[in-house]
């Protein structure tokens with residue numbers, strides 16, 4: 028445990044803020060040891076620090092999730108289920124999948140953050156949402172240390188929403204996540220934003236998943252500064268959801 032640890036390098040805004048106590052967890056046992064020891068003081072779980080704005084020093088404990096490892100749990104001739112530990116960097120999980128030709132998360136390339144945070148807000152980009160490939164996750168109940176498997180249904184995913192942001196907010200620490208991906212006949216999603224345009228500019232008519240990921244990376248880099256160069260937190264805004272009945276199409280003709 029470290030005292031008065033600077034969090035400047037652990038949040039993408041690069042805000043200087045200190046954690047009164049800082050614990051880095053490499054295993055589920057480390058997480059439980061911390062939760063048990065500091066039962067009576069606030070414990071803030073920290074992933075990659077890309078979806079939070081630190082406005083002051085943090086009283087209590089910051090628990091940094093650093094569980095590592097990616098493995099294949101099951102596979103058939105056309106699908107694979109991989110399991111990634113919560114401390115894996117999301118984009119490195121994408122790169123692992125591209126290297127093994129596992130399809131489904133190529134449009135989510137370059138989203139900052141860690142694996143364990145991805146289910147919390149059901150990350151999404153360029154026409155794909157995390158829930159589209161989610162199989163299940165294992166999470167630890169913060170009060171009892173009990174580990175529980177959450178299925179797709181349990182997670183109640185919505186647009187940038189999940190059960191972990193709502194009725195189970197701050198009750199679980201996600202330990203690992205399982206994704207169901209394609210090994211062949213990848214279902215490419217090219218219709219969103221300028222993916223097609225970028226591929227056309229490169230004369231790519233039948234893209235591989237790696238080429239789609241690269242197109243997404245090119246687009247993202249052209250739009251948002253790299254947080255390592257200029258601190259930021261991506262887009263703050265959700266796309267508005269408008270009831271189809273409320274649109275007066277006649278005014279658009």
Ligand SMILES: Cc1cc2nc3c(=O)[nH]c(=O)nc-3n(C[C@H](O)[C@H](O)[C@H](O)COP(=O)(O)OP(=O)(O)OC[C@H]3O[C@@H](n4cnc5c(N)ncnc54)[C@H](O)[C@@H]3O)c2cc1C
Nearest residue numbers: 072074075076077078140141143144150151200201260261
């Ligand atoms: C430049 C930029 C671009 C972005 N683009 C996108 C985008 O395209 N699409 C998108 O959806 N998001 C985007 N984001 C937002 C962000 O990347 C995601 O929300 C990401 O999932 C946050 O992950 P993190 O590990 O950094 O989480 P943190 O910021 O560390 O934590 C976020 C929340 O999750 C909790 N948490 C973290 N880990 C765990 C765990 N293991 N168990 C339980 N709770 C946990 C934390 O307590 C906190 O409440 C972007 C952010 C930036 C900075």
